[in-house]
Amino acid sequence: MPVLVMKFGGTSVATLDRIKRAAKRVGVEVAKGYDVIVIVSAMSGKTNELVGWVNETSKFYDAREYDAVVSSGENVTAGLMALTLQEMDIPARSWQGWQVPLKTNSAHSQARIEEIPTDNLNAKFGEGMRVAVVAGFQGVSPEGRITTLGRGGSDTTAVAFAAAFEAERCDIYTDVDGVYTTDPRITDKARKLDKIAFEEMLELASLGAKVLQTRSVELAMRFGVKLRVLSSFEEQSDEAGTIVCAEEDIMENRPVSGIAYSRDEAKMTLISVADRPGIAAAIFGPLAEGGINVDMIVQNISEEGRTDMTFSCPVDQVARAEKALNAAKDKGDINFHDLVADTNVAKVSAVGIGMRSQSGVAAQMFKTLSDEGINIKVIATSEIKISVLIDRKYMELAVQALHDAFELEKA
Known part of the structure; x- marks a missing residue:
């Protein structure tokens, strides 16, 4: 059978x-x-x-x-x-x-x-x-x-x-009865998706969406497992929930399929680091050994052989990150003037496989945040994702504004 x-x-x-x-x-x-x-x-x-x-x-x-x-x-x-x-x-x-x-x-x-x-x-x-x-x-x-x-x-x-x-x-x-364009608790305009591509679901899961565990999506994509997410509290039907499937099984790809967020982020900056070959390895090696989940990384332009290095990590890992970096400094592996942690930031991301073929998503995202008076602290991009770090107090406003800007409430 x-x-x-x-x-x-x-x-x-x-x-x-x-x-x-x-x-x-x-x-x-x-x-x-x-x-x-x-x-x-x-x-x-x-x-x-x-x-x-x-x-x-x-x-x-x-x-x-x-x-x-x-x-x-x-x-x-x-x-x-x-x-x-x-x-x-x-x-x-x-x-x-x-x-x-x-x-x-x-x-x-x-x-x-x-x-x-x-x-x-x-x-x-x-x-x-x-x-x-x-x-x-x-x-x-x-x-x-x-x-x-x-x-x-x-x-x-x-x-x-x-x-x-x-x-x-x-x-x-x-x-929950499926995968939504964003968290329905933040905006009542959030819409349940009938289908979503594995890659989009993987990005959303890794960026804070709690519907599916990241490793499960990775496995499903690798082995071509057809996934369906649905509620155990709703009436059952063959059309219920959201199908997570291969990109080619989706008729038309929108530029943006969903807005994800992660509330508990921190931004850490090493001020005045020597700009030399191997400095990134010297910084992020100890962080990896300390089990720190580094996400967004930005290096400033070098001046007089010194630079600033900024990265984000979960806020509950800040103390471990500080310990690892200060230990590396004490050993002489790295040298920096100061280590500054901002624990009042959030990450907001726009995700969509349609970004591959349509331009202007970044410009629209940045203009939308600007119009709301929201300052962007760090930007990171991939082929199907744009993430920004902003002040945590603006997180819900940013999610709502971006959801409206990309008209995600429309089927």
Whole structure:
């Protein structure tokens, strides 16, 4: 039988009633003739509770035991979902990551999937099982220890199973009914998209949109997995949600498809750095070793052999960045006059694959912000994205103004 993957996030399985609602959706697909692989997250709030217990127990914890604890939330949900389906007379059983097995590397709490053998599940499907309920977010290391895939890892689990089993589709059920042109909480003009290209979704996910985890979109694009994002709380139909697909499956590409934002950004500037070969490596090497996620980078024009280097990073990584750079300065690897951190900025981005073939997007974006009196601190571009750093207090105004300027409310 054809295989369908259905993933239910934490809010979709937050209570027993919601698990029953999700199980009914699975039953509909089983009745259509699918063998279904259901990927479940922990019940809403449970992972945070488990992480809190670990931190309270051990400040410098063993990452292997951390994974053993925090992965348990998904095990509970998988068992409850399987029991619920069995009560509906649907042949189902739960699977933990090690039982499949979902094989990963040994990078605990941030493991990467290496292989998903299909033999075990296919054998059970052949024996009459109709639904395999798999605990998301978890796998097993070469050493036989439980691993976890990082926050949002259940999305990645779902896409990986869809690729491994050559599923007809991978449905991601969340608390929103699709992918929007921007956050509906910021502007009521935000419009749900029927389709969005993998590349656009990847940019939006990496720039702050919380609908899908970045790694899951990367996997879907790499293996050509057809993704659908839809709500577990809305009426189900074949046209529901947003399809994430290849660019060629979209009839016409607008210059801009969506406006993304990231509220918790910081701008850091190294003042008066020696302008010499290798200076960028000397700066960003220690930042990489310190686990700092650097995004936008700007180097000023050199004067008398000195320059300024500016970059952005998440605001909660500023202290680590300062520590790494000052340590490099103390070792003599780099020399700078001052290190200035601005923790009151936000990143706003326009994303669209249509930018490749249409000019004027940057000019329109910058004019729109200028007309609203919003000063741009840093600019970064790619083939399908333009991002700016602005004062955080203007973030919502910028999103609303750009959404209007590019007429994203129109289909």
